Structures are given as structure tokens and as C-alpha cells.
Amino acid sequence: MPDVLPTDVSDVEFKKWVAEKWGYKKLPMAGSTPAGTAKFFRTGDWAAKQPRLIVENCTSCYKCYFYCPDSAITMVAGEDGKAHPEFDMFYCKGCGVCAYECPGRKGEKAIIMEDLK
Amino acid sequence: MSKIAVTGDDAIAQAAKLVNPDVVAAYPITPQTIIVERFSDFVANGEVDTEFVCVESEHSAMSACIGASTAGGRVFTSSASAGLMLMFEIVQIASSSRTPIVCAIANRAISGPINIHGEQTDQLLFRDSGWISQFAETNQEAYDQTIMAFKIGEHPEVLLPVAVGIDGFILSHAIEGVEPVTKELVSDFLGGERKSTLRLDPDNPVSIGLLHLQDYYMEARAQVRDAQQRSKQIIIDTFKDWQKLTGREYNPIESYQIDDADYAFVTMGSGAGNARTAVDELRANGEKVGLIKVRVYRPWFGNEFSTLTKNIKGIISVERAHSFGSPGGILGQDVKSTLFDAKQTPYIAEYCYGLGGRDCLVKEWTEIYNRSIQGFNEGENLPYFWWGVRE
Structure with missing residues (x-):
């Protein structure tokens, strides 16, 4: 039994491990894995809601970017040349922290949560 | 040194x-x-x-x-x-x-x-x-x-x-x-x-x-x-x-005067000291009693325990611990479930003692022994008993 798995792990390999359902003798000690496998875990599957950007209310304050617990927000330059959030739905759990923290513009939110259909 | x-x-x-x-x-x-x-x-x-x-x-x-x-x-x-x-x-x-x-x-x-x-x-x-x-x-x-x-x-x-x-x-x-x-x-x-x-x-x-x-x-x-x-x-x-x-001998389960014993105390920790003295005093009066001290509680050394108890007629399990609503003591449950597999199951008496630091003197260990033997002689296991608690 290896103490840990090889460090070089691909998305395909990770999915194979999950699918293979190893016994406890093959499972690395204490269920340890190479670092970074969380990036292959689609937490977006848990979401019941998704954020939507209303770009005219966004002041590029970056609050959503800093508050997102899953680092699912990246700030990308929009048509106006300013940074606005983009949501990575592979990781976004739909928690709504971004929308809650969004100060918006003149009381109008730049992020709202909508039901995921 | x-x-x-x-x-x-x-x-x-x-x-x-x-x-x-x-x-x-x-x-x-x-x-x-x-x-x-x-x-x-x-x-x-x-x-x-x-x-x-x-x-x-x-x-x-x-x-x-x-x-x-x-x-x-x-x-x-x-x-x-x-x-x-x-x-x-x-x-x-x-x-x-x-x-x-x-x-x-x-x-x-x-x-x-x-x-x-x-x-x-x-x-x-x-x-x-x-x-x-x-x-x-x-x-x-x-x-x-x-x-x-x-x-x-x-x-x-x-x-x-x-x-x-x-x-x-x-x-x-x-x-x-x-x-x-x-x-x-x-x-x-x-x-x-x-x-x-x-x-x-x-x-x-x-x-x-x-x-x-x-x-x-x-x-x-x-x-x-x-x-x-x-x-x-x-x-x-x-x-x-x-x-x-x-030169200091250690075993997971230790014993004292167990070879020819009919009855044995089982305990853990410092209580074994008084139990050992009680064994000496009881032996001086002709009682065939020994002591088993559990040094390693987990993992449980069931085989070693069974080997020591194979000729014992009655076990007196005494522990400075308790478990509310349980069928017996905490150590006592391990003792009992180990004895269940024995060819000839001995009688057993289980005691909780000394909670919150209350003393249990050598004299009391002797009393625990006498009380247990009385039950065994009547052909009975003794129900779980809190030694020294006032009613």
C-alpha cells in the first residue's frame, strides 16, 4: 500500500479513483491524496441557486471576489474597461454570499440570486 | 542509577x-x-x-x-x-x-x-x-x-x-x-x-x-x-x-498470584496496589485469590486475558469508573465479553468504586472479596454494584 498516491494527477485519473471504489488495503493511509485534487470536485452540483450579474449596478468594488468562499469568482474586464465578476459554475455552490455582500449602486444590487433550472 | x-x-x-x-x-x-x-x-x-x-x-x-x-x-x-x-x-x-x-x-x-x-x-x-x-x-x-x-x-x-x-x-x-x-x-x-x-x-x-x-x-x-x-x-x-x-518487566495484561488462584480481582491503574496488598492478606488467611491488572486497555488483549483466567472460578472486576445506564462497568463489559468465549465461564461480580477520588482502603478490597465470594458460593453472578456509595 503506498503511503500517498503519485503527485501528478489528472482530472481523468481522479475520476477513475472515485469510480474504482478501492478497498481499505489499497486506499492510501488515512485516505490521503496528492494536494490539489479538490479542483476536480464539482461542488457546483450542490447549487440550487445561481448568481446573475447586473453590470450597470457594478462599481468594480471586488467585494464579491474577496467574499466568495469557493474562489468561484474571477474579475474580468468588461466592455466599459472595468473589472466585473464572472462566476465559475463548476465550483459555485449558490450560497449567495456575493449577492448579500454586494453594495451595488444607489441601493440597486449588481448580483442577484436566481433559481437554478 | x-x-x-x-x-x-x-x-x-x-x-x-x-x-x-x-x-x-x-x-x-x-x-x-x-x-x-x-x-x-x-x-x-x-x-x-x-x-x-x-x-x-x-x-x-x-x-x-x-x-x-x-x-x-x-x-x-x-x-x-x-x-x-x-x-x-x-x-x-x-x-x-x-x-x-x-x-x-x-x-x-x-x-x-x-x-x-x-x-x-x-x-x-x-x-x-x-x-x-x-x-x-x-x-x-x-x-x-x-x-x-x-x-x-x-x-x-x-x-x-x-x-x-x-x-x-x-x-x-x-x-x-x-x-x-x-x-x-x-x-x-x-x-x-x-x-x-x-x-x-x-x-x-x-x-x-x-x-x-x-x-x-x-x-x-x-x-x-x-x-x-x-x-x-x-x-x-x-x-x-x-x-x-x-530489567523492568511490562505486559499488556499483568497478573499477581494467579497460578493457583480460584478467584481474581481485575482492575486498572493505582487501585492494583491496594488490591495486591489485599491479595497478600487474604492469602495469609488461606484464600486462593490473585490479581489481574489491565495495563493496556486498548487494544484489548483478549487472548492474554483468557489465558490468565482459564482456571479461575470467579472474577471480581473493580474499576474506578462508571457508565450510566450500561449493563455493567466499562472495563467490566470487556471482561464479560471476553469471558463469554471461555470454555468454562467463571462467575463474575462487577464493582464501581472510588468515583471523584474517594478512597478504597485495603480493608475494603477484602470486604469486596468476601461479599463476592459469598455470592459465588450461592451459585450466582453478582449484579453491578457501586461500592461505598451511601444510600
Whole structure:
């Protein structure tokens, strides 16, 4: 039994491990894995809601970017040349922290949560 | 070497000093005992190379220990009673993350009512946690077992945390003669620095302590189950190695005057001292009685226990612990379930005694014996009984 798995792990390999359902003798000690496998875990599957950007209310304050617990927000330059959030739905759990923290513009939110259909 | 006069706390601190752990993380205030207070003196005086982390709670103490052990360090901590209760969430993670840590426990009653005196119920709550759990009868044993605990827990076939219990106040604050060993002996015994395979290493990054859901949780727990089983041989080997170096014999289950005995006390920790004297007195009156002392409680050495009890007609299991609403004592349940497989099951009487540090004198052990034998002679097992409680 290896103490840990090889460090070089691909998305395909990770999915194979999950699918293979190893016994406890093959499972690395204490269920340890190479670092970074969380990036292959689609937490977006848990979401019941998704954020939507209303770009005219966004002041590029970056609050959503800093508050997102899953680092699912990246700030990308929009048509106006300013940074606005983009949501990575592979990781976004739909928690709504971004929308809650969004100060918006003149009381109008730049992020709202909508039901995921 | 000539003996030194030390309390149980001091004996454990002196033992830890010789081990010279990489990290000690502990919460310093009650229910903590003098173990880490004394050890912090060694740190302040530069007598050890240890990084002493004075944390804000026992929960943090065990967390820091896991972190240090995961980084490959040799780690020691200490707690007791309510401190263990606060630590308890992380106690489970120490075993499942396979992080060897030695935790000395001055066994003290748990709240409430508030009471800080001797009782083993606190450590017995480690029963199902995957920890190796040992009890010492004397300060010498506490000293020796603390050093041996590092070797057992860190063995690559084991990699589990180890608890070493001493009865609160009865050992922790009482002075006895202890024959010390040298730092060189301990260093040779432990084989130098800890060598860990699974650890946090920047050159080979790993994740430890991950989410295991329905698909893998049972497999992860089964690894701890197997490590507990494998640790039995390692414990026996380590005790033998220690005997070669010091001449002091240790066994997971120990006995006194058991060869021709018809009846036997079973107990753990300091109570074995009074029980042994009671055996001597009863033997002087012609009673064929012996004593079985459980030194290692987890893993449970069932075969060794059965071998000792195969000719015993009646077992008197006496423990300084209790479990509300249970069919018997905590130790008593292990004793009973082991005896169930015996060819000829002896009679059994189970006692809880000495809760919250209440004394149980030699005279009382004799009374416990007489009461039990009376029941056995009438052909009965005795129902679970709280010795010394007023109605």
C-alpha cells in the first residue's frame, strides 16, 4: 500500500479513483491524496441557486471576489474597461454570499440570486 | 542509577524531557496538572529543544499536536477530565489522520458536579476513538510507559496516538521513588529522530484529513481498526525491548498470584496496589485469590486475558469508573465479553468504586472479596454494584 498516491494527477485519473471504489488495503493511509485534487470536485452540483450579474449596478468594488468562499469568482474586464465578476459554475455552490455582500449602486444590487433550472 | 523522589506528574515530565519531543502543545490551566508546567520549566531553562506551544484551549492543543505530528514531529501533550472533553472532537481526528501523539492523562473525574480528583472515566471515553490507551499503577510505570508510548505510536505498523493514564492525585500529586534512565538510553531505544512517511512535505505535497463520504468512510475507519490490531505485537515487542534495557518487566495484561488462584480481582491503574496488598492478606488467611491488572486497555488483549483466567472460578472486576445506564462497568463489559468465549465461564461480580477520588482502603478490597465470594458460593453472578456509595 503506498503511503500517498503519485503527485501528478489528472482530472481523468481522479475520476477513475472515485469510480474504482478501492478497498481499505489499497486506499492510501488515512485516505490521503496528492494536494490539489479538490479542483476536480464539482461542488457546483450542490447549487440550487445561481448568481446573475447586473453590470450597470457594478462599481468594480471586488467585494464579491474577496467574499466568495469557493474562489468561484474571477474579475474580468468588461466592455466599459472595468473589472466585473464572472462566476465559475463548476465550483459555485449558490450560497449567495456575493449577492448579500454586494453594495451595488444607489441601493440597486449588481448580483442577484436566481433559481437554478 | 539511584532513585529520584518525584510525583507522578514530575515523573512523566522527566520522561518527556529525556524524549526531547519536537513539539509540546498544551493548555496550562486546570484541569491541567503539573506535567506541562514542569515541562515548560525545561523549555525555559534550555534543557530541551522542544517548541512549546501554549495554546488557548485543549481543542487547540490537540489541533496543534496533529499539525506538528503531520509535519513529521515527535509530539507530546497532556490533559485531564474536562480538558479531554473539550479536546474530544480533535482526539478522533488524531487517530483517523494517523498522527502519533503521546498524551499523558492525569485521570480525573468529569463534571458535574465539579470534581478534579482521581477517576478513570475520562480516559475510558477514549475507548472507541482509535487511540492506544494505557494505565500506570505507579510513578515508575508512568515514567517508563511515557517513554515506551512514543515508540509504540510512531512505529510504522501502528501510527496511532497513545494515551498514558495516571490516577489523578493518587499518582499525579503523590511522591514515590522512581529509578531514572539516561538520555542516551532513551535515544537508543527510540532510534533517534522520528521517521515519518506520510507527512506534509513541500517537495511532495499531499492532502491529509479529507472528506470521505459513503463511498470511502468505512475503508478509512477499517485502516484504523487494522492499525489497532497490528499494534498488539508492537506493544509486546516494545515492552520486551524496554525490559532488556532496564530489567523492568511490562505486559499488556499483568497478573499477581494467579497460578493457583480460584478467584481474581481485575482492575486498572493505582487501585492494583491496594488490591495486591489485599491479595497478600487474604492469602495469609488461606484464600486462593490473585490479581489481574489491565495495563493496556486498548487494544484489548483478549487472548492474554483468557489465558490468565482459564482456571479461575470467579472474577471480581473493580474499576474506578462508571457508565450510566450500561449493563455493567466499562472495563467490566470487556471482561464479560471476553469471558463469554471461555470454555468454562467463571462467575463474575462487577464493582464501581472510588468515583471523584474517594478512597478504597485495603480493608475494603477484602470486604469486596468476601461479599463476592459469598455470592459465588450461592451459585450466582453478582449484579453491578457501586461500592461505598451511601444510600
